[in-house]
Amino acid sequence: MTRRCRQHLPRGPAFLVTPRIGTISPWSSKATDIAHNCGLDAVRRIERGVVYAIELNRPLMLIERNAIAAALHDRMTESVALESELERMFGHHAPAPLVTVPLGADARAALARANVELGLALADDEIDYLADAYATLGRDPTDAELVMFAQANSEHCRHKIFNAEFVVDGEPQPQSLFAMIRETHRANPQHTLSAYSDNAAVMAGATVPRWYPRDSVGGREYGYSDEPVHTLMKVETHNHPTAIAPFAGAATGAGGEIRDEGATGLGAKPKAGLCGFSTSHLRVPGVNLPWEADAIGKPDRIVSALQIMLDGPIGAAAFNNEFGRPNLAGYFRTFEQTVDGRVRGYHKPIMIAGGIGNVAEPHVLKHGFPAGSLLIQLGGPALRIGLGGGAASSLATGANAADLDFDSVQRGNPEIQRRAQEVIDRCWQMGESNPILLIHDVGAGGLSNAFPELAHSAGCGARFELRKIPNEEPGMSPMEVWCNEAQERYVLAIAPDKLAAFTLICERERCPFAVVGTATSETQLVVNDSQFGNRPVDLPLDVLLGKPPKMRREVTRVQPQGDSFGNKDAGLRNPARALTGSELKAAVLDVLRHPTVGDKTWLITIGDRTVGGQTARDQLVGPWQVPVADVAVTTLGFRTLQGEAFAMGERSPIAVLDGPASGRMAIGEAITNLAAADVPSLQHVKLSANWMAACGQPGEDAALFDTVKAVALDFCPALGVAIPVGKDSLSMTTRWRADAAAEGSEHVVSSPLSLIVSAFAPVGDASATLTPLLRQGDSRLLLVDLGRGKHRLGGSIYAQTRGRIGDNPPDCKSPARLKAFFDAVRALAREGRILAYHDRSDGGLIATVAEMLFAARLGATLDCNADDIAGWLFNEELGAVLQVAESNVDAVLRAFSLAGLGAAVSMIGTVEASSRLLLRHKGTPLLAFERSELLAAWRETGHAMQRLRDHPDCADQEHARALGDVPGLSATLSFDPHATPAAPYIGRAVRPKVAILREQGVNGQLEMAAAFDAAGFAAIDVHMSDIIAGRINLRDFRGLAACGGFSYGDVLGAGQGWAKSIRFNERARDTLAAFFRRTDTFSLGVCNGCQMMAGLAELIPGAAHWPRFVRNRSEQFEARLSLVEILESPSILLAGMAGSTLPVVVSHGEGRAWFADPRDLDGVRVAMRYVDGHGQPTEAYPDNPNGSPGGITAVTTHDGRATILMPHPERVFRSVQMSWRPDTWGEQSPWARLFANARVWVG
Template sequence: MDARLAVRRTPDFRNEEAATLAALNNLEGVALDSVAVVNLYDVFGATQADLDALRRSVVADERVDEILSPAQLEGLLASEGRSFLAVEPLPGQYDQRADAAEQALRLLEPTTTATIYSAELYVFEGEADMRALREFLINPVEAGEKDMSILREPELGEVEPLRTYPDFLELNDEALEQLLADNGMAMSLADLKVVQDYFQSEGRTPTQVELSTLDTYWSDHCRHTTFNTELTSIEVAEPKFGEQLQRALDRYDELREANGRTHKPRTLMDMGTIMGRELRRTGVMDDQEVSEEINACSVFVHVRDDKRSEESPWLLMFKNETHNHPTEIEPFGGASTCLGGAIRDPLSGRSWVYQAMRLSGSGDINTPRSETLPGKLPQADISTRAAQGYSSYGNQIGLATTGVREFNHPGYVAKRMELGAVVAAAPLENVKRLDPQPGDQVIILGGRTGRDGVGGATGSSKAHDEDSVARSGAEVQKGNPVNERKIQRLFRMPEVAQMIVRCNDFGAGGVSVAVGELADSIDIYLDRVPLKYAGLNAREIAISESQERMAVVVKPGDAQAFIAAAAEENLEAVVLAEITDTGRLRMFMNGEVVLDMTREFIDTNGADRAQNVRLVPADSTPAPRPATVLDALRRYGSQEGMIEQFDATVGRSTVLMPYGGRTQKTDEIASVQTLPVPGGTSTASVMAYGYSPMLADESPFLMGAYSVVEALSRLAAVGANPRDAWLSVQEYFQRLDQNPELWGEVTQALLGLLEAQDKFQVAAIGGKDSMSGTYGDDLHVPPTLVTFAVGVMDVADVRPAAIPHGEFDLYLIEHTPLASGEPNYEQLVDNFSSVIGCQTAAAASIVTEAGLGHALVNMAVGNELGVNLASVNLASSVHGVSIGSIILAVPAGAAAPGTKIGSTNTTGEFTFGSESFTLEQALAALESEYREVFPLNEDFNGAEADEALPDFATTTTGDVPVAARSTVVETPHVLLPVFPGTNSEYDMAEAFEAAGATTEFHLIRNLTPEMLAEDTQAFIAKLDQAEILAFSGGFSLGDEPDGSAKFIAAFLRSPEVAEAVKAFVNREGLVLGICNGFQALVKSGFLPYGDPAKLTEDSPTLAHNRQLRHVSRIASTRVASVASPWLSSFEPGQQHLMPVSHGEGRFVVSEAEARALFDAGQVAFQYVDAQGEPTMVAPDNPNGSSYAIEGIVSADGRILGKMGHPERFRDGLMRNIPGIGEQDIFANAVNWVRGK
């Protein structure tokens, strides 16, 4: 049967409706009295048992949701004075909510064949301009309006016949131009004429698959055609920097000669990579891995293994990636797949990605919506949705993002910049670099192919106009981080990684590029590609972007073993292609040849391109500099409300939190993480960036040079030696066409980059370019060259930017540029050496274009300090000190390099010459620009924050003795179930192993009903061999359908599993649930009752955070009870600083139930304020949990659940958070099992 299920929050939980109402009423012509938000699930082919299971355990949580009957839904829609709008994903787009609902249903009803589609219904009461509401609520790239009058499955269309081109060989230029337009192709007429010549030589016309594949292969996105264009002449006509530019150009030619490249054309690509060749030639850089398999920047490093007390060889990889075009038109999907794509590059190199940064470029996010340009989304919408998309992907896959910044420049209205950068590592022994041989098999692994993503490469290579959003829907995919996490786990296994001959990730070119690039000769069988749905033709299968997928070459004898290993990790894998020796790329569809071309022709990359270049002054005027320090704080303000959405602690590797100090207000200057060594390591990787939009407007040459200066300065300040750094570069410029002066902009930036690399003797060994930052005819992105610098160091040497609380002297190691404005490289090299050699600095930071005053305020606010800068005048404080200058904070009276310029104070007073202000004023200025669009935690404090907690919630339970375990086990065994979406299992395992336990992962796979049934029975059997059961953090099926941990809760509530877990606890087994695991234990009824049968609609639950967004920060908690083996070493009232990272962590409980929990000693932990008192006030209570409850135990104390993540901390981590330490529940549990 078919049915429509409608779910709405109960009145106490309609904060999303309130937030939606407020946002809609900001629209012109809208004055609503109320808005109802209803989740719709259209279910097809269901049984009554399916529908009952969906209602009971999948689509709704009876404690926070109500399911509307058909009559109630009809009444809601038909009421007088109301209007409505239903929004559904476009056919073929990945719908995570519907997918999660189907998978959770399959868990409860294994034989179900039901299909589910989701939508959101908005019901408005009041004055409603429906046009404005539609524009706000529907992005046509990803969604459309749903017809509420019908209930039927969306039509995905029939197989579209491939086009033919019978007259192609005879077409003249005008007809070829028309063919390009009719087919929406990105290649040029010259390219198409090369194609025509080739097929004339082949004696046949091309197929549509061949034309589309060439268009994809030869796109700027895939083949960097702009950067590989020959620069036939370079004229220097820049009066201010002419001498410097000519000098850099001459040096470039010298390097070409020294490296034997004078026979090759001068290109932007050659200019950008020549220094890497030079430093390899001279032996200065002898640690780069060079191979045919180019997935990401890759270098050899030695890594300390704390467990073995020895060093071992590893590969460190890093990669930067932009998704500017997709994010501009569909911000959530574009930004999420930006990170997904960045991850897959080093992942295809068999390395584990553990560190991320995100830089973005936006127009003014406070621009009134009425000023939005035609065909564009409002800047605030792009910024908020992109932040949600990138953070959602990283949070779900389990990737710590510890460097986030959004640049504001009016040029980014032309097209947003969405830039992700990641760092990864793997033991050297895991990675084999081999050449594919005839007969080798190519396996396609991971997600399925659909129409979403068709044309992504060519779309990203085009300039855009006001119609781009409407016509580009198929080019943007929704990412599926749950699937990519599975690939990460698979490639982490040495036995699997060592089977891989070569690997390529599926990027914008889909099968055609990902598989086609693996070898010179290959046969591909498109009909073997797993599809999301029927109806795709050969062209669509060949070029669809296909996120979360890998193409893997293995030896014939390893194919079945690899596929079996993939199945164990809940992944689909099939043999798709075979390596041949024909010299041709061939594709087959149902026995028919649809592509057959020589590799030699494909690798021509189309017509030869040549361009004259002219270097002229920048034609833009930099924005006026701030007049005061407070003005600088406003312009370059805190982005805390945005950055808190990114999980910064997953992976048990974060050395510096994004915001440091006891108030977490100091913005750190670099991302620092320890490498992913099982058991821990003191070896950390550092990633930092350099970019100045102000310099971009002044001079592309200076911008390129200072991007290196700034990036290396950040490394030096944090404690890493810049001389040992590796660089990667991101270029983003307007569409160049054939304009010599626009080509000159890019050339100037690269010459500045080249000179800086040469002077510092460091090199860019990778990068990415995007040359399509144009909207219409006259709106362009600013010249953008971002340099990323990566280094390694020991965690003991890491310096935070946050100055510790107390009295410190401030020293400036100043960089004085040359008279021309160029960097003073000789001085900078000396300065870096002084900074690295300084042993007294407790904190350090750098001067950026925001100025010295801004840097000092930032260093001080985290620990509530002030700054006295009596010896430096106001003008110098604002903009008189150059990029590259470094500030050191040393204990009062201690020696330090540089010039003493002032000191800190503990009164929170700031003095910069004639300008003075307070700490409160400084914070108000810092938080003013982004706060309206990205509110802070404290902006969500409601009436409950002003009310005192009742006495029962402010006292602790006394020291209650915990009964000893009747059976002692010397080495406890911990079973860690891993569900789709679990992402903290390795952190949890390491924490238990450090306490002396052994651990075992058990995957719950859901590819087929048979797998699910098999794994369920195996889980029950393995419980008999364990003493501890631990549910790790993560996002069970992406916290869908519309609620956290529903899949895991459904698993736990299934009768067989529920009885097995109860029996396990009854025989003195211990159970732990952290974050997503806590959510599952509460929603299943194991907490607080120990039995799912006792769950009622009045039971406690975990709901969306008060802020309706993810929160990642450090919270302070206290021990409220010790009535559990998990709490046995603690003292009542003892405090811990605790990483929290969740979107649904608000513990909601009635007063009566809360009183009962406190009276029984079942409240384990509470959020507390700076005085150690339980609090409802944000940010101390980070999610709005009732009675400040952070964790609870069962009545017998054997089951513990908590939102905070003690498993993410170990010695050496989170060094910029004063007072942080272990909360060792793991040792408590292990010792109890041991009888200690």
């Protein structure tokens, strides 16, 4: 530590927190990249540390020092170092040697000891199998071989329970769980192109103009290609790591699932994601929810549900944001309850990540490759993280040593995964010349699982050289190098004659890769180690991936008891009597306060939902952007309205009472959600089934078997839907001892059987999606009750808020009725007879209607004619509420009657232009709520969580705005949006070139190129490496657009690494400066490009007063649809638009304009600013999402040729891309004018 640094610290002990000694952090890699790209080639490595100084009036005792040090660092990635130890950070660490496990005279006993010491999670029969195998081989195993075998054959990787032979109540069962799941595809294979054989399933898409860059004279020009574009789908879980380190666990869960998508077929394009969480009770400080009162505690090795939900969603969002994938759907459930003397809950949480992508028709299926093919690792380096993750995830939490649990968690670096995906994109964009012969992602087990899978799927063996694996922790042992689960890696095979072309792609994208091995005709797996001259691995592949012993599970059914909570049971002292008005009111508010029902804004605005430019329906609905959408919808391209839809369903509390019912209800909920989208038919719907269970607990295995059987052999075939993809996580038990020394003090928390269903389907018109947004005018609210008046309350949120579970849950035993509902809703929607739609689920009818009122800021009168008003309000039977114009009511009732659902439909109320919800019972007014009262209850938990996580002042401002009577989004235009000023130029044979400029980590280039193409430009893909290498010099370009994303992962400040790599690289600086000086050019910087160009102000004429952009005031990434006013300015891009107020997408973490010299605020040319619903400039959150002074969000130069802005007009140049828009807008949104202005100016 320098003397200058020490002078600024208080007197007292200092703690230096650095990356773990012997490791190289992702921050260091990116900072070093910046230095090298600035021409500082002599810099070997840049690293950062944090100094914590404590001012004390006495010396610290050793125990205090150790406690403080432990609290200040994450021991997975950090060390607390003394000043004298800092040199060790940059020192050389000798590799640890290979370890051989001596079997001796009792091989089985030796393997059993290794099983415990290495955390292998091997079953007894697997230990016997290995003992026999090594007896045959005649040698001792290495630790690398044992850990590799454990990962490859873990429950996590091999799904042993799903492939097991089941004996239920003494009766052998003819099919395994997985065999039954396969029956859904056998019964309904139509529209499925790939199932069960790859990283993801693929369903048929459509032939559309697909947009991507291709090689051409003068650079890689973007263009459209009419070709079949198919849709892949995948959903994964990452439960175990999220329990231990929520941010990292959720981040790498999202990242791993994204890699699954990219590694589908021969390379694919991830597109849009989903994310969900189930936890035990949050117990938020200051939020009194009576049903959360009894706390059983938790083991020290895992974090609390509160911490999971403060950190986990941020981790998942951060990875998606930085990689560049919008997250458009999800769920959140809390459940923790003692039932039949057992504590049921999610101490081991569910963290689910999934999504869709696109794949070209020639690349849908994987193929083999011949011996001699090169085996390549693409992506990041080996790191000592995630060791044994597959095995650890296969154990009940608490069954593994704490250190091994901790070591099994990975750490993510999304920026390098983005680089790897760009390489994959360049490969599939080559069409038939795609160099990829086979590709897999690196997940559980690391390379030790991925490379053997790669070779085995091609029927080959392989030989590898361990020291060719890129490695940033040279002190690792051979086992650690081979088996670590460092993220952001892929393995692939290419032909030797394609290596030169592949190398050029990787060099252009600055993506590390290495040829690690070669495929062999002999099916032997050999890993050589030139460092020590030995072989850490030398095994026949059939020993590793052959047929170890098949599991046999003898299980017994246990009849759940539940409790007597019924339709007339209020959970009060006299359960038989009806609720009074005050009791009913309290019950309504409690249901809305439950975190499962309540507002999810705090989980949604942290995630980018528009990157890629193909989002048509996200979670936020209407002018007030309320998170109540039923379904996510994307488009297949920028010249089509065809696309994809996906939605989720899960009803796990029901499984405590009836497993098969919970499975049917989960599928039903997913389908009633999906019905909001323009899906052709149920036969086009594909499901992902993700199964969680506490296997080994009484009755749970049998319940799992019965639920899979009910869903796969009966329900899905009858519906006509298939389950071509899914995952299982069957160790959902947490056990610990409150007092390690005490006998009999073990606590056990086991999750309910949990089927999480994600439904996917093609969409004919992405702009025709139904939403819960109510409309004013004469209309009726109709309830379609697929429960046919049963009003069952078992497992409901209402029951949970009363501390009960019930004994009679809802069910869907008539797939024909569900199918008729789906078909009727879709037919009515296509006829334009439904104004608003919202499915009934958690919280029941009252939650459904309340959310519709919140979205539209309207009121309603509800009429209950049932005797049991609590059952009518709170039951969670399948169904939906429809708003139908008075003129269409008869037609809608007739359509449902013809579908056989006439008895299921009732008119339940009317919509009013008021702020009140009136509840009437058999015509008599019973209760009246102010909408703000309901909204305050609905927002309570979310507001409290936001205050804990983000800047509390911002959280309070948003809460006050939500409850206030404030206008929502609107649009006021000073120009005709239907005019086409660029039309005369668009058809010309020679189109002016615009450089779509990107740096490593940038992810917004596709939509930027499409927006300029629509205005008549030739959009050229330009990477900074092209400029630095001299391949492109910009002399023949008229425009430059710097795109959004996370260049260098925002290391050294958002956009600043990118700016510095230009300013301090002579060729890059001269090239950009010459371009900016030319008076026939224009420049646009958006988001990360805006931040970068602000850092180049000294090179841009007329930009001297530009601000820098720093961390948002909320201290959080903000993704919103914000209202901006376009000001009078010289900007050529905003010509003729001044005076307009328009909604526009914002997605950034560092968007607050900051002026080093306050006088610059007076001199800067402001082109755009945030305004509130009244059209007034604002600094108030969230109308101003970052806190910029005066609402500043765009500035320009004195001549208007260079304009930078934090919002994303390129993501909303089509009307379909906006989550809310006026009904009068056409195909192009008013933001298309910005790009048309550029074309007109160029002439």
